[in-house]
Amino acid sequence: MTEYRYVGKPRRTKEDRRFVTGQGSFVGDIKCRAMKHVALVMSPFPSAEIKSIDASEALALDGVHYILTGTELENATNSLMSGLDLPNYQRYPLASKVTRYAGEWVAAVVADSRYIAEDAAELVYVDYEALDFVVDPEEAIKPGAPIVHPEIGGNIFFQRKFEWGAVDDDFSSADHAISYRARWSRNSTVPIETFGVVAQWNSSEELLDVWASIQMPKYQEQIGNALKLSSNNVRVHYDVDVGGSYGVKRGIKHSVLVGYLSMKLGYPVRLIEDRLENMIGGDAHGPDRIFDVDMAFDGEGIVKSMRMRALDDAGASPGRAPLQLGKPVTAIVGPYRIRSVEYEAISVSTHKTTQEAVRGFGQSPTNFAIEAGIDKVARFLNLDRFEIRRRNFIEKDEFPYEIPSGTSYDSGDYHTVLSKTEKLANISSLLAKRDRIRAEGKFAGIGIATCLEPSGGNAGFEPLFNEKNPTTTWMESCQVKIDLNGSITGIIATTSAGQGHESLVSTVIGEVLQRNPASIRITRTDSLASLPSNSPVGSRMAIMLGGAAQGASEKIRKQLIRIAAHNLQMPVDQLEYGNGDVVTIKEPKNKIEWCELIEIAHRRYHDLPDDMEPGLQARHVWEVPTGGSMPTPDGKVQMYPCYSFEAHIPLVSIDPLTGQVTIHDYYIGHDCGTQINPHIVHGMTYGGIAHGIGAALYEKFEYNDDGQLLAGTFMDYLLPSAHEIPKVKMVDHCTPSPLTPMGQKGSGEGGYLGAPAAIASAVNDALEPLGSEILTLPMRVQDIEEVLCDAI
């Protein structure tokens, strides 16, 4: 394995210092002169016709400047983009004629302060006529159900059934088959910072400046399209720290709203959601999915085939939600050698808040559904749950391994990672501990989940779900320059939400140029000055931004060697780069040092090779490894190049009286190839596990029968605190990817992709003596208590 100087070494991150001193620059910290503030009027009805809006009293309030309604906005702007091909469908930031969920924005108030804007929002009188609504996705697709978008002709946004391999044959020839339903309830990442955006229109420049807590690909183009501006009239500033996102910070409706207001009113306008606006009306809920699964297997527990029907409740607008049914195609068999699959994806519209991209883009719910089945097969055959996984794992010498859906997994060593995790957990003593807790009269269980993290993709789910969108690339870029004094700057084109991109890029540049990463400045451009970028989505930045930074740095290194070759009158293959100097391999004393190389590049044009540009900079736009191919007609596709792997083993107990789950121990083995910064990888994995524990036990956007969201605050939407999160113990493994420059794979979604499945597995192991099972997440105290009451 390659020995690195900086990569993989424990190093402080570049970003932390500004955060511990309170000097982060979040969107709420952006202040523009004469900036006005927005508050929103939200619909109290899940569906209603807007008969009229009377804003006169609100407008009369001192400090109130404008009330924007949906009708005005709809007449002035273009529809927001949809990921699907829905010809008649349109979406605008404010409802105009009809509201489609309780909490949908109906009007926006602009005032001198947020306080006054909120006062005024309460004085906007909307005359509604309540309409029929539906919040249950299975009810929504029955004949006669209220239709959320009549222009689409029904409540199905998207439906497609894929068949890869001889599914029917494999089922009919298998010894056994099981069927089950697994339910992943609506939750989300719920960052502590809500979404916020500031827009400032400069009429003389005809330029809309935007600062936002955004994690959105093609953001400036989407704003430009909606506001009928050329996208070079939109300048998105990437030097805004994003206070957590994990997928959901996609506030396009917010951004178009304040962009329009700033253009209309002539002053900067800011919208920072309050918590209620965020939870109810921010359009940032996550997958809400019903899985109906059949698995066919033989007497040894070898799973031959799987049928999976995934029905997802996208809420009121398609957004990118339906595409979250697409990503799992790329890891539809998990780490197992299942040879045929039928997968039906159905995206359904209901009168609920719109769903947005959430960490893993649909993979974590799918992993939960697959893992639940593997556990069930083990129980059916009375096999050990660890052993059945070992029997079904792809072997390490089978890579690259093509799964039935056409995806080739790059590399992996699942057996070793599982065995390292079992060793870390000391399984025999963990079993003894479980049995000791059981002997005390509690229920106790050990969980197991072995899951994949697809990473660094080319957005191949776009053409898979919408043939009019032939996307096969999802490039990322980096520019590296060295100034006259020899200082190195890396320039990136994205906001970050805690992923440590400055640390990543400085480490990679430092590694290639053999300069201390601490001395390398990383800066962020704006959308006009930037090279092509696609934002930090899909666990891609270690791969894609790392690859771009490496490419740019290597170009510079080559330039330096060529400058030396020209001046030493030597062929390049007889020279060697070392610590910034270029030396002659045979006579190391014969060399040109860093400072002189830089001076030649910047000043001594007469000493440069004839075809070389002066100055010292390089840009690199890196294409996704394995990108560039469209899905086949039967839906086979290579969306992601790299596949990280994780094995989770938690021990939980359940209080027999209350149903409360306590996590006593938590072990994880994690393989994301080469780690650029172990601190960052470990932190994201710990955080992903915590997020997954929330999804498994606590977090739910519950709606009642009246279509009202019952979890609009942190009193009702329960986020795990330090009390609920156990002391996770982790073991690393490194199977380098053959597709990336340093062998790195993605890790930003790690932990989260297996923790819900692992906790569910542990709870069900605990409930097994009762003959009970729960396959609905979250398994809240009341849900478990109900099962206990039924069983005891």
Added chain:
Amino acid sequence: MSEQYLKKINVTVNGVSQVAQIPPRMTLLDFLRDELDLTGSHAGCEHGVCGACSVIHDGAPVRSCLMYAVQADGCEVTTVEGLSHADGTLSILQDCFCETHAMQCGYCTPGMLIAGHSLLQENSSPSEMQIVEAIGGNICRCTGYRQIIEAIALAASRLKEAS
């Protein structure tokens, strides 16, 4: 701001006396952020659950989103900006947060530092359970808390060495 009635307050923030005329309904958080430009304290939930807005008020950690600024009249307030030394060097706790990478997005970090700082003022050698207790009212969505707990434990041991 078009607010009709303003109240004069005098608050000592990070050791500096601050006199201001503010609307009585202004929260302490908004006063610190918008009037004093101390933007290290963050609005998370604005209903007292997440702890991102934590500051030290007369020696005890409080939620600045749940207090009106007028309630701090005559009081001493320390924000995250007040934790560093006067010469700009990091406090031991801040340095330990960097050492263990006790954050990702940095949004909850000021509140976590306030919670950890307050704990270490009271208890120089906290157990892991006591650290969990001290940060139990602060929500972090990035880290799973592990590296925060490590940072506070590391700070306790370094403070002991330093004393």
